[in-house]
Amino acid sequence: MAIAKAERLMNLALCLLGASRALTKRELRDSIEAYLEAFGPSGRLPSQHAEAGGDDAFNRMFERDKDDLRELGLVIETLETDEGETGYLAHRDSNRLPPVALDAEEAAALGLAARVWQQARLAGAASGALQKLHAAGGMPAPADGAGGRGAAERQPYSSLEPHIPAREAAFEPLMLACRDRRAVAFEYRKSNAARPERRLVEPWKLECWRGQWYLAGFDRDRGEQRVFRLSRITSAVRSRAGAFTAPVPEQVSVRGTVEHWAGESTTGSARIRLRRGCGYPLRARATAQRRLDDEWDELELPYGHGMDAWLVEFGPDVVVLAPDELRAEVVDRLRAVAKD
Template sequence: MSVARAERLVNLVLCLLSTRQYLSADRIRGIVPGYSDAPTDEAFFRTFERDKTELRDLGIPLEVGRNSVFDTVDGYRIARRDYELGEIDLEPDEAAAVALAVRLWDSPQLTGAAHGALLKLRAAGVDVDQAAPAIVESKVRTSEPAFAPLLAAVQDGQAVSFGYRKPSPAEVTDRVLDPWGVVSWRGRWYVVGHDRDRGAPRCFRLSRVVGEVRKVGKPGQVRRPENVDLMQFVANTGGEAVHSSTIRVWVADGRAAGVRRRATVVDRQDIDGVAGDVLELELRFPDTAAGWLAGYGADVVVMEPEVLAKSVRERLIAVAGEAR
């Protein structure tokens, strides 16, 4: 199934599930993204009929009816009483498998499409049920920009290249990877595959991917080996790795007590006329410290390493842009 068709079906389900009234085909055409592109009425009705058949084949019950005796055409909706599942009693291993599958639904693209569809329904005057169940439910954050392109590369069987930030020594290197899969381990996302530069399997944490993920070669050239357990590979190689590094920061006088508690004063320095101390502190996970340090704003300036300083600056610039 194409991405465009899948998105259209999700939008159609959201539309019919979120309304209390029957919606005619013409009304659905004007509301649901994907139908307005049909060049003719005949093309739209062919597409709509195929989509209705697809939903019924998936076990989604479509209810046909009219809102009043004055309506001249039938409308459609999905009754929540027929759509919702009854109570399900899962064994612990079954529940764990379902929870793992649900994690993939927390992508910005899917959640954005869901919210956008509901907004369009309300804007079109459709009486949306505020208590309608969410089609897309967030369970695990996938805010890393690299998530979507890496997952697409895995699905397309296509190699990728990207910049990767090493924690120790702090530097960014270019990597070329034949991706086998994207998995979550202990709250972090990893891509596993064959590292062409190292000539061996490797896993990379998505939060350390820097810049754009670029496609290499043609689709269909990468295949995952049958005997590789991706989750086990991450657990044995990348999921438990702990790196420590010494960083140097400037802290304004009387500020950032949380940083000062962990650090040692090594020098005095003025920055832009503000007096402060130069501190050194040891971090076990320096690559994840950018958000913590950026939270102190102008009271803390990262001096070394440059990779961490750049990451903090990018976060502060992004916050300043949102404030405007």
């Protein structure tokens, strides 16, 4: 059975890191099992099970492997051996990261960041990273100097519980699709639509804005960039084969697009009635507010394109007073939802 490429690269890296002197291609070929299995020892013809091509095939594979290791960050030096041949060596000092030492403020920030991911795939990676830092001595000791089990919980930041919710089932498959550059298909219901529609998307980036996750990508059917709110994806996310058909921009502004749709790009002001104790995001954006009675407050908000879609999300807790066009847009959206 052929040895996997990852194992071959790992063995090559360990061989170069463990050597006390530069090793030639011939020595590496005779030392690494994957090369021996594929090409046989140097100076001999490959076995009947080996890859065809002999020395030329080995040279091509070795050069690819060496380039892959360098791309992963391994510093490989090219040196001349005592026999005048070209040799390769990866000095441990050149491939060792400096010690990690965090002060109290840095450790607190890192601890809080690691506790953000409570329900997503990143939770395990974040927890493992903190454990490694504690084991290596990179995290400062608790304020009382105590160690042992539970020491991390006694840090000053342990009482804070920040988190970014990622409850949508679409989050993890879309996160992996963005990472792997794989197109996806899903059913999506727009805020003003009675029924969901199928979307075929090349995903670029996920971003959280005001407690909601959004995906930016290229909509193949519509031939342009679109932004999708994950809570409106009504089906499972399915991967599609094939490479991306549109270039991925260097900068993808998910938040800027959503802010524009949600009325952050303002053209005036709007007045609404808001039920007391509700709609904190609206109150945070209000330029003025006053109490009407025990049940309602009146707020004045910056008004821009797409604000009707945002107000609809608050349902019966919001009543639009002005302008008239905004009130009509909100009513139309509520009627469309009621028909669903």
